[in-house]
Amino acid sequence: MNWKYVWIVLKKELKDLFRDKKTIISSILLPALLFPVLMFLLVKGGQATAKKAVENIKIVVQSEANINDIKDFLQKEILNTSKEKIQIVNIKNAEEALKDDDIRAILYFEKDFLTDIHAEKTGKVTIIYNTTSSKSEIVANKISQLLKEYKERLIYQRITSRGIDVSILEGIHITKKGIENQIDQTAWLKKMLSFIIPLFLVLYPIAGGIPAATDLVAGEKERGTLEPLLTTQPNRLFIITGKLITVTIFSMISVVAYFSGMLFLGFILPKEILQTLVYSKTFIAPLSILLMIIIGVLLAVMAAALLLTISTFARSFKEAQSYMTPLIFASMIPTYMVMMWDVSDFKVIHFLIPILNAVALIKELIINAEIIWTHVVLTIGSTLLFVILALIYCVKMFNKEEVLFRS
């Protein structure tokens, strides 16, 4: 191998592709931004609704008892304890207003509410809210919380006024320990990651490599640059090697861009989840992460070889793209298959089938605490074999004159 030529080709191809807006957008920008932007909008949207819901809260009070007495009580005992200002308004058709999102809730106090409370009986109140409005729902929960707090104060008063210790009410005291909580969250996160990581580790090398791969051979054919290129000094092996490395780099850039996007997303995720990640040492072992990176690189090389083979075979840009696009969807099949299986369902044979084995192994590495080395060796070994076969096939294709000079 004459690396001087490989390096010349690689340098030129990278320079050329980095000047192509289409390639930059679809191989780098899109994977980096798509997921975080979507999630960001979702989270921000949620926060905005929550904020809007507690801005300018209007409610309506209904009761067959003396409405002013009820309102006084509500204001003094309950609403005044709220951080957010809650305004009681008078509206004739309150239910319509609730449906139209003009008010957030209706509080209906039973006729005997105040007398019952004073008589140390149970006062009854109903919160009516609009189930289709998240703002209404948030306010209903808020008022419910305020009422509960009032209820607790009330009970405390009633009991202490009888000279009884309040602890009598608490039959048992339950403490929920954080550790229990953590395991739950890690399990949930692991499950999610065991789907997302393999999905994009398989998908993005292909999706991200397509623009580069199409350009590098089919594009050269179409623009007539391939013929002069083939009459230069380096033999075809060096040229195709330079191109293979270029596509591999773009495939990996896409994956890295995607995961950078995920990391960025980490900053806007709920803090508890981040803390769990940081503090649980057993979350995903560094060795497992290293193994995933190795698999990721192998998958990128395999994708590059596959895509360049197709690009060489195709007569034109368009033809290449129409062969490659279905690959994106095909690549998702193993991921969805593995998603349905439990880690305990994996059999040795699964670790011999290319791509499927990578997906299965990554899932296993994330879910299981311990690394099963036979699976690792089988997966990396067979993937390596397929990578070598794909590379040989790609180089062969690039040396086939009936393919290279088809018109």
Add this chain to the structure above:
Amino acid sequence: MIQVKNLKKKFKKTEAVKDISFSVNKGEIFGLLGENGAGKTTTLRMLATMLKPTEGTAILGDSDILKDPSGVRKKIGILFGGETGLYDRLTARENITYFAQLNDIDPKMLKTRIVELTKYLSMEEFIDRKVAKLSKGMKQKVAIARSIVHNPSIMLFDEATSGLDISAARTIHDFIHQCKAEGKAVIFSSHSMAEVEKICDRIGIIRRGQLVAIGTVEEFKKRHGMNNLEDTFIKMVGDQS
């Protein structure tokens, strides 16, 4: 300089080149004249080592296309018609540099070589502009510069003027004469008899993969008693079928 010996090329079904032999001397322009599908491109691609001949061989300079393809590639420059075959997103200079590097030009010599070529082809104005932004004529000049950056002693032109306007075609014709003056051996393929008659010293007429006649322009005219090559060509094609 160029010796083509019984070249044959068979694709799956078609025999594109059947049995072609001819030779071209230093400072000579050899015209390969033939209709569409006659086998011109296939012949030139074999000489340029892009295709492997099914049978026969050719010696270019002192390199055999089969035994020393890389030696052959060192000696040849190609200018193929249709697209100019340049990278749009690279500048003219970057395009030329890429091919210079791939042709083993000493990095120390590279800059001076590009200055030389820029002057030779008057490309000063656009040498650092992206190819996408160049006019057709400018691109033609860049393509010429690229084809001779390694100073080849043999030039292969395949339908190099097809689709060009008169002034761009003129640039190519001038360049071909320049090559002759510098002592390069030139093969120029075309399906235009008038063009071949105008610029070539010797002509080979290729028909269905075979050379049906070889000679100088004068010889052709004498042999067939015609005044111009076009009539001769038509007569020859008529003779054969």
